[in-house]
Structures are given as structure tokens and as C-alpha cells.
Amino acid sequence: xxxxxxxxxxxxxxxxxxxxxxxxxxxxxxxxxxxxxxxxxxxxxxxxxxxxxxxxxxxxxxxxxxxxxxxxxxxxxxxxxxxxxxxxxxxxxxxxxxxxxxxxxxxxxxxxxxxxxxxxxxxxxxxxxxxxxxxxxxxxxxxxxxxxxxxxxxxxxxxxxxxxxxxxxxxxxxxxxxxxxxxxxxxxxxxxxxxxxxxxxxxxxxxxxxxxxxxxxxxxxx
Ligand SMILES: Nc1nc2c(ncn2[C@@H]2O[C@H](COP(=O)(O)OP(=O)(O)OP(=O)(O)O)[C@@H](O)[C@H]2O)c(=O)[nH]1
Ligand SMILES: [Mg+2]
Numbered sequence: 297x298x299x300x301x302x303x304x305x306x307x308x309x310x311x312x313x314x315x316x317x318x319x320x321x322x323x324x325x326x327x328x329x330x331x332x333x334x335x336x337x338x339x340x341x342x343x344x345x346x347x348x349x350x351x352x353x354x355x356x357x358x359x360x361x362x363x364x365x366x367x368x369x370x371x372x373x374x375x376x377x378x379x380x381x382x383x384x385x386x387x388x389x390x391x392x393x394x395x396x397x398x399x400x401x402x403x404x405x406x407x408x409x410x411x412x413x414x415x416x417x418x419x420x421x422x423x424x425x426x427x428x429x430x431x432x433x434x435x436x437x438x439x440x441x442x443x444x445x446x447x448x449x450x451x452x453x454x455x456x457x458x459x460x461x462x463x464x465x466x467x468x469x470x471x472x473x474x475x476x477x478x479x480x481x482x483x484x485x486x487x488x489x490x491x492x493x494x495x496x497x498x499x500x501x502x503x504x505x506x507x508x509x510x511x512x513x514x515x516x517x518x
Contacts, residue, residue: 310423313392317426320399321409325516326357327509328409330390330425332449333433334442335415338459340368341492342433343410347375349502354407354509359398361390361414368412378406389419395426407509417442421449428508429454436460437467440474443481450481455488457501462491 321328333339347356358379360369363386369379380398382390390413411427413420421430432453434442437460443450450456456478458471471489478485486504490497 307422310392313396314424314426317392317395317399321426321428322516324402324405325512326406326409327505327512328411328425328427329455329505330411330413330420330427330430331433332413332417332420332430332453333415333435333459334417334438337415337433337435337438338492339412339415339433340372342457342459342490343412344372344375345492345495345498346410346501346505347372347377349498350408350505351375351377353506355405357402357406357409359395359409359411361394361412363388363414384414387414387419388416389414389423390425391423392425408505417446417449421446421452428512431455431457433457433459434474434478436463436469439468440470440477443474443477447481450478450485453482453485455486455504456482458487458489459492461489461496462494 331339331343343358350356356377358372358377359382360372360379361382361384362368363384366381369381373379380401382394382398384390384394390411411425430453432449434456458474475487478487488497488501490501
């Protein structure tokens with residue numbers, strides 16, 4: 297019970313800080329996507345696939361969250377985009393205060409800021425960071441029941457990507473069942489099915505993100 301009383305004010309002040317971050321991102325006119333998934337679901341692979349294609353048409357910053365080390369940020373920066381690392385040490389999620397520490401390091405305006413959250417299906421969903429939307433990744437080896445077992449993330453994510461489609465012949469994952477389970481938690485979710493290994497399904501993801509980028513540009517002109 298005591299834990300609940302502590303958590304509430306933490307979340308309230310986090311939300312306040314997230315609103316302030318949102319204001320800063322709005323002034324920069326950046327679309328910010330908070331990418332959340334379990335460890336190894338393919339967050340970095342998904343980001344790298346996006347970056348490789350989209351860096352030709354838009355300015356991208358990746359904010360890389362990890363408990364320790366810079367393995368992912370090093371491999372992303374080899375693609376020639378800017379990366380800022382956050383190491384959380386003991387925390388299993390990024391929160392708005394950690395994200396605020398990144399803001400002074402952002403020296404130019406980016407069209408798109410991709411944030412790779414800590415690999416975890418639970419805590420990252422609870423903490424807003426000032427994002428435009430959450431993008432959840434569910435990979436086929438994890439099983440099609442995960443949206444029902446970890447509902448908050450799948451409820452809150454505007455976009456849900458089913459990754460590792462190329463592994464479907466080898467795993468017990470029923471795409472129709474997964475989509476049904478996602479829609480039980482979140483009937484409005486925008487769902488993509490991709491493979492970050494083969495590139496299957498990415499055309500639709502690119503189209504969607506371009507649409508979101510254009511919507512953001514129009515919003516800033518008003
Ligand atoms: N077959 C297959 N493998 C994939 C796919 N996407 C990612 N992988 C592999 O899955 C492993 C984990 O991918 P990452 O992109 O590092 O996953 P992550 O979610 O960033 O992992 P953490 O940052 O450690 O939480 C790597 O060996 C990738 O090559 C895919 O679509 N198909
Ligand atoms: Mg990663």
C-alpha cells in the first residue's frame with residue numbers, strides 16, 4: 297500500500313515534466329516516437345531499418361536508453377545519424393526527468409526523434425517522456441498472447457509493430473490471434489507486420505511515419 301502512495305506523486309510529477317519536454321519538442325518541431333518492447337524484440341533493428349531509409353529525406357536523432365553500455369548507440373551512429381545515450385544504471389525504464397537531461401544536448405532541430413526505451417514490456421509504458429506517441433514492438437518468438445498479459449503498453453501504444461515475420465514458419469505465433477488480442481486492448485491501434493531482417497512490411501511503416509511528419513509540419517505552421 298505504501299508503495300502505491302509513493303508511486304502516485306512520482307507519476308504526477310513525471311507527467312508534469314513530460315508536458316514541459318513536449319513543449320520543448322514542439323518548439324523544435326520534432327516528431328518524437330517512444331519505442332517500447334521486451335529485450336531482443338528488435339527495437340534497435342527496427343530503428344536501424346528506418347534510419348537507413350529515412351535519413352535521406354529527414355533529419356533524425358536517436359535517443360538510446362540502456363541500463364548499461366553503448367552497444368546499440370554505437371551501431372546506430374555508424375549509420376551517420378546523431379545518437380544520444382542515456383544509461384539508467386538501475387532503472388528499468390526512461391522517464392521524463394531522464395529525457396529532460398537530454399534536451400540541453402540537442403543542438404539542432406530534428407524532424408524525427410526516435411527514442412529506444414529500456415527493453416521491458418511493463419515499466420516503460422507507465423512513464424511518459426514527452427513523446428508524440430508510443431510505438432510498441434511485439435516479436436513473433438514472444439507469443440501471440442502478450443498483448444493480453446502486458447495490457448498497459450498495448451493499450452497506450454498508438455502504433456504496434458509485429459516484428460520477426462520471417463520467423464513465422466519456426467515459432468508458434470498466430471498473427472490473426474495476435475491482432476485480435478491487440479484489438480481487444482486497443483481497437484484503434486495502427487498495426488504493422490514487418491521483418492527488420494528482410495525489410496518486409498516496411499513500406500507501409502515509412503508511409504505512416506511520413507504522414508505523421510507532414511501532420512506535424514502542418515501543425516507548426518498554424
Ligand atoms: N530473424 C529476425 N531476427 C531479428 C529481426 N529483428 C531483429 N532480429 C534479431 O534479434 C536480435 C535482437 O534484436 P535487437 O534489435 O538488438 O533487439 P532490441 O529490442 O533492440 O534488444 P535490446 O536493446 O537488448 O532490448 C538480434 O540478433 C537481431 O538481429 C527480424 O525481423 N527477424
Ligand atoms: Mg536495442
